[in-house]
Amino acid sequence: MTSMTPAGASPGPGDDIPAVELIGVSKRFGSNMVLDSVDLRVRKGEILVVIGPSGSGKTTLLRCLIGLVPLDDGRIEIDGECVVDLRRGHPTPSARTAEAIRRRKLGMVFQSFNLFPHRTALENVMEGPVYVRHAPRDQARADAERLLAQVGLAERRHHYPAQLSGGQQQRVAIARALAMKPEVILFDEVTSALDPELTGEVLAVMEELAEQGQTMIVVTHEMGFAREVGDRLLFMDQGRIIEQGDPRTVLDAPQQDRTRKFLSKVLHTH
Amino acid sequence: MNEQDLQRLLGYVPDLAGGLFYTIVLTPIAMASATILGVLFAIGLNAPRRIIRTPIQWFIEVARSIPELVHVFIWYEAFAIMGLVLPAIAAGIGALTVVFGAFLGEVIRAGVLAVEPTQWESGQVLGMSRWTIWRRVILPQALRTVLPVWSSYYISMYKATALLGLITVPDLLFRARGLASQNFRHFEIYTIVLVLYFIVGKASLAIIRRYERRLRVDVPKSEELTLLRHPLADHT
Amino acid sequence: MDGLERFLDVAHFMAPAAVTTLLVALVSFPGALTVAAIVTVPRIHRIPVISWLADQYVDFVRTTPLLLHLFFVYFALPFVGIRVEPITAGVLTLSLHVGAYQSEVLKAAYHAVPRGLVEAADVLGMSRLVRLRRVMLPLALRVALPGLANSMIEILMDTVILSVVAVVEIFYSRTLYFYQFFAGRIESLILVCLFFVIIGVPAGRLVRRLERRFTIPGSGSEPARIL
Numbered sequence: 001m002t003s004m005t006p007a008g009a010s011p012g013p014g015d016d017i018p019a020v021e022l023i024g025v026s027k028r029f030g031s032n033m034v035l036d037s038v039d040l041r042v043r044k045g046e047i048l049v050v051i052g053p054s055g056s057g058k059t060t061l062l063r064c065l066i067g068l069v070p071l072d073d074g075r076i077e078i079d080g081e082c083v084v085d086l087r088r089g090h091p092t093p094s095a096r097t098a099e100a101i102r103r104r105k106l107g108m109v110f111q112s113f114n115l116f117p118h119r120t121a122l123e124n125v126m127e128g129p130v131y132v133r134h135a136p137r138d139q140a141r142a143d144a145e146r147l148l149a150q151v152g153l154a155e156r157r158h159h160y161p162a163q164l165s166g167g168q169q170q171r172v173a174i175a176r177a178l179a180m181k182p183e184v185i186l187f188d189e190v191t192s193a194l195d196p197e198l199t200g201e202v203l204a205v206m207e208e209l210a211e212q213g214q215t216m217i218v219v220t221h222e223m224g225f226a227r228e229v230g231d232r233l234l235f236m237d238q239g240r241i242i243e244q245g246d247p248r249t250v251l252d253a254p255q256q257d258r259t260r261k262f263l264s265k266v267l268h269t270h
Numbered sequence: 271m272n273e274q275d276l277q278r279l280l281g282y283v284p285d286l287a288g289g290l291f292y293t294i295v296l297t298p299i300a301m302a303s304a305t306i307l308g309v310l311f312a313i314g315l316n317a318p319r320r321i322i323r324t325p326i327q328w329f330i331e332v333a334r335s336i337p338e339l340v341h342v343f344i345w346y347e348a349f350a351i352m353g354l355v356l357p358a359i360a361a362g363i364g365a366l367t368v369v370f371g372a373f374l375g376e377v378i379r380a381g382v383l384a385v386e387p388t389q390w391e392s393g394q395v396l397g398m399s400r401w402t403i404w405r406r407v408i409l410p411q412a413l414r415t416v417l418p419v420w421s422s423y424y425i426s427m428y429k430a431t432a433l434l435g436l437i438t439v440p441d442l443l444f445r446a447r448g449l450a451s452q453n454f455r456h457f458e459i460y461t462i463v464l465v466l467y468f469i470v471g472k473a474s475l476a477i478i479r480r481y482e483r484r485l486r487v488d489v490p491k492s493e494e495l496t497l498l499r500h501p502l503a504d505h506t
Numbered sequence: 507m508d509g510l511e512r513f514l515d516v517a518h519f520m521a522p523a524a525v526t527t528l529l530v531a532l533v534s535f536p537g538a539l540t541v542a543a544i545v546t547v548p549r550i551h552r553i554p555v556i557s558w559l560a561d562q563y564v565d566f567v568r569t570t571p572l573l574l575h576l577f578f579v580y581f582a583l584p585f586v587g588i589r590v591e592p593i594t595a596g597v598l599t600l601s602l603h604v605g606a607y608q609s610e611v612l613k614a615a616y617h618a619v620p621r622g623l624v625e626a627a628d629v630l631g632m633s634r635l636v637r638l639r640r641v642m643l644p645l646a647l648r649v650a651l652p653g654l655a656n657s658m659i660e661i662l663m664d665t666v667i668l669s670v671v672a673v674v675e676i677f678y679s680r681t682l683y684f685y686q687f688f689a690g691r692i693e694s695l696i697l698v699c700l701f702f703v704i705i706g707v708p709a710g711r712l713v714r715r716l717e718r719r720f721t722i723p724g725s726g727s728e729p730a731r732i733l
């Protein structure tokens with residue numbers, strides 16, 4: 001499969017550098033091996049969809065990547081810059097350096113929205129630019145208003161999270177992540193907490209982002225989204241990548257037993 | 271009431287007004303500094319390291335088990351004996367700051383615990399520093415949560431300021447004692463002062479409760495939704 | 507007199523006053539409970555005028571200083587013919603003051619028993635007494651006990667106020683010592699602090715333990731607190 005250049009991203013020398021690269025990443029909680037030497041490369045502009053049974057380590061993978069959970073072993077590179085390398089004999093950057101890189105390059109959207117309940121939609125989106133990037137307020141406000149319009153919430157910008165539906169809150173959360181202009185956005189089951197009729201509006205926003213060339217790692221159970229929007233589908237089980245490839249191929253003709261079993265379960269219950 | 275009574279009552283006004291000024295002004299000042307101390311305690315109590323938490327826990331437990339009046343004399347008298355002579359008003363505010371800071375430290379800590387733990391992560395993935403998360407995310411929510419309890423402490427503080435009259439801070443009660451010792455009309459003077467305290471206390475409470483309602487945004491009940499619109503909201 | 511000797515001397519001097527402090531607190535507690543009971547009944551049953559008065563009383567106590575109440579009882583009441591000993595004035599003031607706070611505890615305890623539950627017990631055919639013993643008291647006491655225990659500590663700490671009308675409780679005894687010997691001000695202050703810390707810290711822990719014990723898991727209903 002030839003790599004597609006995402007619309008809007010200019011081809012250049014930097015495009016060979018993967019947006020994210022994981023080498024031998026491992027994580028255990030007590031005796032529970034949650035990530036077992038995971039290797040993964042995500043191209044710039046790629047939409048990587050991650051599926052797998054509950055407890056297979058999908059969330060942990062994203063959390064290790066963004067630094068909410070420390071690794072036990074392995075190396076992570078973001079846009080060509082190493083943020084952690086725990087392999088024997090390799091130097092690892094300082095926590096401060098790693099944090100600065102992650103802060104610049106990564107964003108994340110959670111299953112449970114996690115908006116700031118004491119701030120309006122607009123303030124939620126402005127918070128990062130103003131208090132992390134120290135952007136001028138006026139400019140941050142203009143950007144935030146544009147982003148809220150993009151996710152279809154221009155009218156609701158002065159509402160508090162508790163005054164918004166789940167789907168609206170999640171769209172604000174996406175706008176909040178976008179406001180930091182991250183290279184890669186991580187989505188962790190962002191529609192799982194939503195009523196079925198509300199998932200569509202969130203998925204539509206994500207699809208639009210994909211079309212704009214935003215690099216995304218999307219953990220989801222929405223097989224339709226995986227098939228239509230994903231560039232690559234990755235199936236995880238027990239902390240390992242079991243199978244990956246073109247979404248249609250993996251979904252229609254899985255090579256591995258475990259993938260087949262999982263898909264038959266998921267597709268039947270849906 | 272005859273001419274003479276009226277004359278006498280009017281004679282109280284300058285003294286009582288001066289005292290009332292102190293009583294009214296002391297409370298927000300002492301409460302503000304106690305709240306700052308309480309926030310620092312709460313942050314310390316939340317520290318990952320025990321070596322920071324434990325001494326603060328002990329300090330709070332000890333401070334709150336000692337009566338306010340004793341605290342006042344520690345600051346006013348004991349510090350002076352040890353060479354640190356503070357003006358009465360500074361000693362008084364210092365003492366009340368410590369007592370109420372200890373109480374508020376625990377209260378605010380409970381408020382911090384009530385903030386969803388995921389809020390920390392939200393701040394982190396936006397790249398906020400620990401301090402920014404405290405300032406912009408955790409404390410604003412924790413303080414809103416504890417506001418009703420904080421208001422009760424505000425009124426307690428208001429009452430506690432009367433102790434400062436005992437160390438010569440010229441507050442309402444101090445002036446009342448002065449007046450009564452001149453004309454021996456204790457009943458009249460103390461009744462007036464009681465009523466003044468009651469009125470100011472009730473008014474403070476009413477004002478606080480109003481702000482309390484305005485600041486409570488996290489869990490709006492449906493009928494309150496309209497009240498909760500942000501001041502920036504369009505009037506369309 | 508060297509340091510330790512002075513310390514012991516002050517302690518010896520203050521010991522009887524410490525006992526007085528404890529006694530005043532012990533006597534004031536039932537007094538406060540009595541006031542609380544008298545005030546709470548109309549507040550619960552919403553008797554016109556009287557319950558309004560009771561509410562005002564509680565508000566009044568909550569917004570006016572204890573010290574002023576004591577001055578009023580001791581210095582002002584004699585002018586209308588009510589003359590009491592300092593210690594009586596102290597116990598009276600403490601009872602009237604803390605009673606108002608306890609009334610809040612009792613009210614919360616009463617409301618902790620849902621009406622529906624009382625009816626449910628009725629339907630089960632429980633007698634009045636069984637209903638009180640098995641349903642109402644356990645629920646109400648859960649809320650009331652920690653609050654009342656807390657008010658006991660509160661009373662003990664408030665007794666130092668009585669020093670301003672020259673009741674020889676622990677705090678005033680240090681003044682007396684100083685006037686007699688012109689020494690020991692620091693020692694006596696340390697002893698006063700020790701007295702309250704030794705009693706107050708364990709007692710405070712006990713109250714918080716009661717609070718935790720009595721919080722019904724998952725109910726979100728917490729025992730009543732007074733400040």
Ligand SMILES: Nc1ncnc2c1ncn2[C@@H]1O[C@H](COP(=O)(O)OP(=O)(O)O)[C@@H](O)[C@H]1O
Binds near residue numbers: 032054057059061
């Ligand atoms: N903080 C934690 N402490 C202990 N175990 C954890 C923690 N977070 C996740 N786990 C365990 O790690 C495994 C993988 O969890 P997770 O990454 O959340 O899986 P998924 O997102 O695929 O459902 C699970 O067995 C889970 O119980």
Ligand SMILES: [Mg+2]
Binds near residue numbers: 189
């Ligand atoms: Mg998960």
